[in-house]
Amino acid sequence: MASSPIIQLTFPEPDIARLTLDDPSKGANVLSTGVLAELSAHLDALSLRTDIAGLVIASGKPGSFVVGADIREFAASIDAPADQTIAMATHGRKLFQRLSQMPFVTVAAIDGLCLGGGAELAIWCDRRVMSADAKAQFGFPEVKLGLFPGWGGTARASRIVGLGNAVELVTTGDAIDGRAALSMGLVSDVNTAAALPEAAIRLIRAERKTDEYLRDRQRWSGPIAINGTELGFLGATASGYIQQQTKGRYPAPLAALEVMLGAAEMDIEAACQAEAEAFAQLFGSPVNRALIHVFFLSDRNKKDTGVAKRDVAARPIKSVSVVGAGIMGQGIAAANLKRRVTTVLSDAAPDALAKGVSSVLEEVAYNKATKSADAAKALQLATLLHATAADAEIATSDLVIEAIVENPTIKAQLYARLEPQMRPDAILASNTSTIPITKLAAGLKWPEQFCGIHFFNPVRKMPIVEIIRGEKTSDETIATAVAYAKSIGKSTVVVNDGPGFLVNRLLFPYMNEAVQLLIEGGDMQAIDRAAKEFGMPMGPIALYDMVGLDTSFYAGRVMWEAFPDRVLASNVLPVLMKAGRLGQKSGAGFFAYDPKDKSGRGKPDPAVDQLLSHILAPKKKFSKEELTNRLILPMLLEATRVLQEKVVRSVRDVDLGLIYAIGFPPFQGGLLYWGDTLGAKTILEMLKPLESLGPRFQPTPLLLEMAANNKKFYDMD
Numbered sequence: 282m283a284s285s286p287i288i289q290l291t292f293p294e295p296d297i298a299r300l301t302l303d304d305p306s307k308g309a310n311v312l313s314t315g316v317l318a319e320l321s322a323h324l325d326a327l328s329l330r331t332d333i334a335g336l337v338i339a340s341g342k343p344g345s346f347v348v349g350a351d352i353r354e355f356a357a358s359i360d361a362p363a364d365q366t367i368a369m370a371t372h373g374r375k376l377f378q379r380l381s382q383m384p385f386v387t388v389a390a391i392d393g394l395c396l397g398g399g400a401e402l403a404i405w406c407d408r409r410v411m412s413a414d415a416k417a418q419f420g421f422p423e424v425k426l427g428l429f430p431g432w433g434g435t436a437r438a439s440r441i442v443g444l445g446n447a448v449e450l451v452t453t454g455d456a457i458d459g460r461a462a463l464s465m466g467l468v469s470d471v472n473t474a475a476a477l478p479e480a481a482i483r484l485i486r487a488e489r490k491t492d493e494y495l496r497d498r499q500r501w502s503g504p505i506a507i508n509g510t511e512l513g514f515l516g517a518t519a520s521g522y523i524q525q526q527t528k529g530r531y532p533a534p535l536a537a538l539e540v541m542l543g544a545a546e547m548d549i550e551a552a553c554q555a556e557a558e559a560f561a562q563l564f565g566s567p568v569n570r571a572l573i574h575v576f577f578l579s580d581r582n583k584k585d586t587g588v589a590k591r592d593v594a595a596r597p598i599k600s601v602s603v604v605g606a607g608i609m610g611q612g613i614a615a616a617n618l619k620r621r622v623t624t625v626l627s628d629a630a631p632d633a634l635a636k637g638v639s640s641v642l643e644e645v646a647y648n649k650a651t652k653s654a655d656a657a658k659a660l661q662l663a664t665l666l667h668a669t670a671a672d673a674e675i676a677t678s679d680l681v682i683e684a685i686v687e688n689p690t691i692k693a694q695l696y697a698r699l700e701p702q703m704r705p706d707a708i709l710a711s712n713t714s715t716i717p718i719t720k721l722a723a724g725l726k727w728p729e730q731f732c733g734i735h736f737f738n739p740v741r742k743m744p745i746v747e748i749i750r751g752e753k754t755s756d757e758t759i760a761t762a763v764a765y766a767k768s769i770g771k772s773t774v775v776v777n778d779g780p781g782f783l784v785n786r787l788l789f790p791y792m793n794e795a796v797q798l799l800i801e802g803g804d805m806q807a808i809d810r811a812a813k814e815f816g817m818p819m820g821p822i823a824l825y826d827m828v829g830l831d832t833s834f835y836a837g838r839v840m841w842e843a844f845p846d847r848v849l850a851s852n853v854l855p856v857l858m859k860a861g862r863l864g865q866k867s868g869a870g871f872f873a874y875d876p877k878d879k880s881g882r883g884k885p886d887p888a889v890d891q892l893l894s895h896i897l898a899p900k901k902k903f904s905k906e907e908l909t910n911r912l913i914l915p916m917l918l919e920a921t922r923v924l925q926e927k928v929v930r931s932v933r934d935v936d937l938g939l940i941y942a943i944g945f946p947p948f949q950g951g952l953l954y955w956g957d958t959l960g961a962k963t964i965l966e967m968l969k970p971l972e973s974l975g976p977r978f979q980p981t982p983l984l985l986e987m988a989a990n991n992k993k994f995y996d997m998d
């Protein structure tokens with residue numbers, strides 16, 4: 282095994298063994314069956330030796346320990362029967378458990394991410410030391426895949442850090458840094474990454490002197506010292522919190538809690554067995570499958586360059602100019618500064634520019650840990666921000682992002698002024714949410730270096746950016762825009778130009794249908810409730826209020842002009858807008874908002890019924906199923922059109938785009954994944970009773986073809 286390709290055995294000191302994990306084919310170590318087999322062989326050999334005082338397990342990748350089990354292997358065995366899953370879990374656990382039974386001290390030296398299976402590997406060691414670097418994080422994120430640790434992680438963690446801490450780690454899936462790990466007794470020492478190897482060896486020597494690790498081995502193999510009252514209290518508080526967070530849609534955290542509480546009074550063997558059995562119940566469940574699918578969507582997206590050709594190089598973007606210092610310009614400038622990108626901010630209105638600069642600095646200086654502004658950080662980042670009104674300065678950047686008022690004529694005037702001053706290799710992009718990119722490119726000298734980079738509001742929270750390809754946009758421009766957006770921490774979805782691009786085009790049918798339901802006598806709260814029960818983060822009526830009724834109206838007009846047969850124009854929004862009800866920002870929209878109510882939730886307002894009395898039919902009760910189908914199916918049908926028109930390159934882009942941009946529920950796996958779980962024939966059945974409502978509910982050619990040939994959306998990729 283000495284020539285092992287992934288795990289290397291070395292001896293930093295004659296009686297200290299070190300196993301270094303370093304998979305040369307990957308950027309981060311994952312625990313595949315091959316790696317586990319290597320580990321097993323090393324432990325076999327080492328366990329026979331009598332000259333070893335201790336073993337250090339470490340990673341050869343600086344800043345990254347082990348990021349988890351091999352999810353591709355997991356996915357490949359997702360159909361395995363429960364007994365096989367239990368056997369797989371038990372096999373992995375028994376291997377790691379040997380680390381707590383070796384004839385010497387075992388220590389994990391954790392630098393960088395230590396997650397999932399990697400965290401289980403570390404926790405089965407006698408001791409852990411961890412890097413103080415912020416990138417060093419220990420966590421069990423399995424609940425995010427609809428699972429919980431299955432290699433003994435729940436049982437072992439409960440015994441080492443106490444049941445309360447372990448429950449929090451496992452059920453939230455949140456990772457902790459070295460300091461937090463030290464305070465809960467998870468690690469024995471926190472040190473600089475460079476000092477970790479020495480710290481691990483020092484710890485081994487100290488343990489050999491006191492034999493404390495042997496007493497802990499004994500202690501951690503038995504039940505947990507916790508009485509019935511404490512157990513009951515922990516169960517009640519944790520399950521209340523979990524139910525509130527998951528709303529019953531993500532079963533893993535509650536299942537983890539149950540197994541951890543149930544196994545508290547068992548010895549470690551029985552606790553691990555209970556864990557494996559409960560793990561097998563979740564493995565392969567619909568939610569687990571959907572969340573693994575979303576994991577792969579996101580993984581694929583990270584590698585997507587935005588263009589099909591392999592030899593297209595993205596140009597480096599070292600400086601960015603943002604024109605327009607309003608809501609969006611501020612967010613975009615802040616996103617750049619946070620990643621230390623030199624940023625020029627500009628606005629035609631001096632007041633707006635001054636306000637923009639102070640908002641940007643306020644945002645970048647915010648320190649999450651102290652929940653306050655960090656003045657030193659603000660000063661440091663302020664040197665990268667240049668506020669100016671001079672076109673010549675704006676034009677010096679590698680990338681100019683326009684985020685001014687949504688008016689094609691004013692945008693065109695700006696481009697006509699700026700473009701001649703820009704470097705020939707620089708890129709110009711618009712943040713427009715509705716104006717076709719090809720139309721905006723019409724007067725440009727270099728339309729191939731122009732594209733849409735559509736950030737969503739609020740920029741700091743929204744993880745995705747739409748990159749829009751105009752008719753003449755070059756591959757190089759798209760690849761550069763994608764690489765740039767990723768470099769400032771955003772995922773990207775590349776779409777071809779078209780009304781509403783991808784996200785707003787699919788969101789609109791859902792929003793529009795909510796207004797139609799209102800007109801037919803539907804109840805606002807029932808409509809929102811149906812959407813939320815489907816899993817949407819908020820109902821469409823509340824969403825109108827959040828986006829702003831005026832903004833929604835203008836975006837809606839674009840859709841109505843493009844697709845008049847599917848968009849029923851109504852007076853609902855104009856009437857409310859005329860009454861000054863623009864949504865949350867004006868204190869009232871469909872709902873009324875009390876500034877003292879910090880929840881931000883609106884309350885029904887009888888004034889709305891009065892204002893709309895001449896438009897709305899008498900109140901009518903719709904079933905929950907009817908409401909859900911009315912809201913979600915138009916979105917699905919629009920997605921089939923988007924696919925046929927080749928607005929997107931892949932069904933996966935639709936699904937990830939909607940999950941990230943509108944919060945389409947991950948446990949449904951994405952809009953088209955959800956469509957596939959139903960099947961085209963079932964969707965046609967669901968549409969039948971709705972077809973009389975008009976063309977927006979008529980089956981599309983793609984759907985009919987899929988039903989006839991028994992095809993799925995995901996067969997198209």
Ligand code: NAD
Nearest residue numbers: 605607608609628629630633684685686687712713714738
């Ligand atoms: P905003 O009104 O908050 O800000 C626009 C800023 O542009 C103002 O400060 C204005 O003074 C400035 N401006 C106007 N004309 C200018 C010019 N010729 N030169 C320089 N500055 C000029 O608008 P916003 O909400 O930030 O939207 C900006 C762009 O982003 C629009 O194209 C909009 O469609 C798009 N967008 C908005 C949102 C959103 O939710 N607000 C989301 C995505 C995209």
